[in-house]
Amino acid sequence: MPKNLAELAHAALTAGHTPGASTSHAVPTRLDSTTEAAVADMCIRGNLGSVLLFHRRKDARFAEELYFSTRLDDGSWAAAEHLSGGAMGIEPTNTREIARILSGRPLVLFGESETELFTGRPQADEGYELLRFFELLVDREVSHLEIKDASPGADPECSLTHKSLVSQVALLALFPGERFTIRAMAQKGAVSYPLGEPYELTGSDLGRVADSPTWDEDSR
Numbered sequence: 001m002p003k004n005l006a007e008l009a010h011a012a013l014t015a016g017h018t019p020g021a022s023t024s025h026a027v028p029t030r031l032d033s034t035t036e037a038a039v040a041d042m043c044i045r046g047n048l049g050s051v052l053l054f055h056r057r058k059d060a061r062f063a064e065e066l067y068f069s070t071r072l073d074d075g076s077w078a079a080a081e082h083l084s085g086g087a088m089g090i091e092p093t094n095t096r097e098i099a100r101i102l103s104g105r106p107l108v109l110f111g112e113s114e115t116e117l118f119t120g121r122p123q124a125d126e127g128y129e130l131l132r133f134f135e136l137l138v139d140r141e142v143s144h145l146e147i148k149d150a151s152p153g154a155d156p157e158c159s160l161t162h163k164s165l166v167s168q169v170a171l172l173a174l175f176p177g178e179r180f181t182i183r184a185m186a187q188k189g190a191v192s193y194p195l196g197e198p199y200e201l202t203g204s205d206l207g208r209v210a211d212s213p214t215w216d217e218d219s220r
Helices: 003-014 022-026 095-102
Strands: 037-045 048-056 062-070 081-087 107-118 128-138 144-149 160-164 169-174 179-188 191-202
Touching (some): 003 037, 003 048, 003 062, 003 081, 048 128, 062 107, 095 107, 095 128, 107 191, 144 191, 169 179, 169 191
Antiparallel strands (some): 037 048, 062 081, 107 128, 128 169, 144 160, 144 179
């Protein structure tokens, strides 16, 4: 893939990019007439970081690319590596097209993939685990996602987190055996309220491993 996309993914992680936070201005997060590539979302689980990018191809079609990186001992991020990508079936800047796909729903599954990556966790088979990535298309009214860890053995004290959004596509990464209940949330003033029914996501069926890393950076 073009080197500039890998650099953009790395810059998002290096800047500590959190959707909705002030650091989001450090990297482009919207496609417009002058921006050909932008960060759609990112997800950090412990020392694993994944970044979803949208960009325009030379044929003018929109495409997405998923990148991955690991956090080093000094807190910095290794060079981002390309995991997957391709032409998109929609135009991510067309709100009417997105609304048509949602059909009144606050959230729908937009994409799913699995990739075996080196996580280095003690419970991993020779350090490698099969991660499952999800992309969720959300309504413009959604301010954030409420994520509840419903995995067997999950710590109830740390089971509920919130993920802010920077675009209408949210990226989530699950470890093997994990199960999360996702709710689209809207906010009016200081009050948050759910939109629609909860949505369940599950990791690969290789068995639940206790003490999985909690959501980081884009979780509050």
